[in-house]
Amino acid sequence: MSEQKIAYPYSVNEEVVAEFQSKGFVVTDDVFASSTLERYSRAVDAEVELRTAADFRDVAEKSTYEQSFIQCMRLWETSDVVRELSCSSVLAGIGAQLLGVDGLHLWQDQALYKEPQGRETDPHQDQTFWPVGDAKLVSAWIPFDPVSFANGAMAYVPGSHKAGGLKPVDITHSTEPYDILSDPALNGAAPEWVSVNPGSIVWHHGFTVHQAAANTASATRRVFTVVFIAAGSKRTKPWPTFPLDRAKVPVGGLIQGDGLPVVWPASMLLPPVPTVTGESVGPQFNSIGKP
Ligand SMILES: O=C(O)CCC(=O)C(=O)O
Numbered sequence: 001m002s003e004q005k006i007a008y009p010y011s012v013n014e015e016v017v018a019e020f021q022s023k024g025f026v027v028t029d030d031v032f033a034s035s036t037l038e039r040y041s042r043a044v045d046a047e048v049e050l051r052t053a054a055d056f057r058d059v060a061e062k063s064t065y066e067q068s069f070i071q072c073m074r075l076w077e078t079s080d081v082v083r084e085l086s087c088s089s090v091l092a093g094i095g096a097q098l099l100g101v102d103g104l105h106l107w108q109d110q111a112l113y114k115e116p117q118g119r120e121t122d123p124h125q126d127q128t129f130w131p132v133g134d135a136k137l138v139s140a141w142i143p144f145d146p147v148s149f150a151n152g153a154m155a156y157v158p159g160s161h162k163a164g165g166l167k168p169v170d171i172t173h174s175t176e177p178y179d180i181l182s183d184p185a186l187n188g189a190a191p192e193w194v195s196v197n198p199g200s201i202v203w204h205h206g207f208t209v210h211q212a213a214a215n216t217a218s219a220t221r222r223v224f225t226v227v228f229i230a231a232g233s234k235r236t237k238p239w240p241t242f243p244l245d246r247a248k249v250p251v252g253g254l255i256q257g258d259g260l261p262v263v264w265p266a267s268m269l270l271p272p273v274p275t276v277t278g279e280s281v282g283p284q285f286n287s288i289g290k291p
């Protein structure tokens with residue numbers, strides 16, 4: 001990172017950065033005022049409602065993967081208010097400080113709404129899902145409701161990001177998911193559960209092993225996530241990957257272009273929405289077709 005003092009909208013102190021770098025996850029408190037968060041949550045709720053309007057199934061009728069959460073992706077592309085959140089310089093500035101980089105692109109955003117009786121989210125690493133090698137990647141997990149173990153808190157294996165990419169876990173359950181918690185590289189380290197209130201954000205590194213508890217409460221656990229990738233990262237594999245294919249990023253090419261905007265350093269204007277939109281809901285919706 002350059003020596004010049006950078007003005008971040010939300011400054012993260014050295015201890016928080018050190019905790020992120022050593023454990024692979026960290027909480028930042030009081031990131032958004034409640035009125036701001038309320039506005040964002042209403043916009044995300046509206047998108048989720050719109051995108052799932054044709055789905056009347058109970059949780060029990062859904063596939064194993066769908067029982068973990070309702071997944072709606074790329075909300076910044078269809079809602080101007082969500083665009084403010086996903087491309088927020090507050091978020092991107094924190095991401096840049098945690099990763100220690102000068103530039104970030106938006107990689108993806110999504111709503112992950114865990115319904116009452118929703119099952120756990122299986123332990124996994126995010127980054128092994130994507131052909132980005134060991135690019136620096138960080139995810140912001142933004143709760144709109146108080147979250148504890150009872151309604152779907154996340155747990156993170158401290159230090160697991162240092163293991164790099166382990167065997168990918170098929171959280172969609174199309175095949176038996178790999179038991180990543182038993183991977184020898186984790187030396188039996190136990191996941192740490194993190195309860196959090198709205199306004200705070202939990203950040204995790206792309207290689208941090210994490211999972212979420214089942215929702216045993218009577219209300220939906222509403223969470224929004226935004227993932228940032230360091231500027232200068234390259235595509236490492238040809239696997240079909242919507243954001244990279246849409247932006248026509250070849251193997252070996254820089255991750256940039258349509259739908260992959262620079263969000264740090266911040267600019268005065270929000271980035272334009274891409275010209276082509278993709279699936280609006282997660283892979284779980286494939287079982288009943290596109291709305
Ligand atoms: O919220 C969840 O249930 C899972 C979230 C997750 O895996 C992630 O944000 O990477």
